Amino acid sequence: MSPEYASDGLFSMKSDVFSFGIIVLEIISGKRNTGFYQSTEALNLLGYAWRLWSENKALDLLDPMMLEFCEKSEVVKCINVGLLCVEEDPIDRPTMSNVVLMLSGETTVLPVPKQPAFLMRKCVFRTSSSTSNKPDSISNELTLSVPQGQ
DSSP states (O other): OOHHHHHHSOOOTTHHHHHHHHHHHHHHHTSOSTTOOBTTBOOOHHHHHHHHHHTTOGGGGSOGGGGGGSOHHHHHHHHHHHHHHTBSSGGGSOOHHHHHHHHHTOOSSOOOOOOBSSOOOOEEOOOTTOSOOSOOEETTTEEOOOOOOO
16 A cells, blocks of 8 residues: 555555555565564564665565576566655656566666655554553554444
8 A cells, every 4th residue: 555545545646656566575575565574673575675775685585485596686676666666755656657667678777766655663453352441553653543343
């Protein structure tokens, strides 16, 4: 889900680009974006991919089962494009036609991605059987409201 839809309920012309970027990173890593946890930090796949990219370890994102069967420079290009697609501001994301050009090799130099949206939010959820009367919340001080039917 693109950040503009998640925060404002609005689709932009580039909401599909955001979703495409998520799918690219999921395919490369062999992991789902939701429910992804790495080491002791609770990171989603975007946070993990960004950390590896910024540490120049992008190939560590690659599913080990694919390691011997792929062209590593193509994997890095796909990770780069995937990260460009998940940038927070829709204006900064490429158009789908530019994504096609980048992936087809018609673009020689790819832009450097900016930090993606939804990086490292550690969520704490309680079940309805919790004894606390506090609302469910996310550790960055956002409130999560969960409607319940009667």
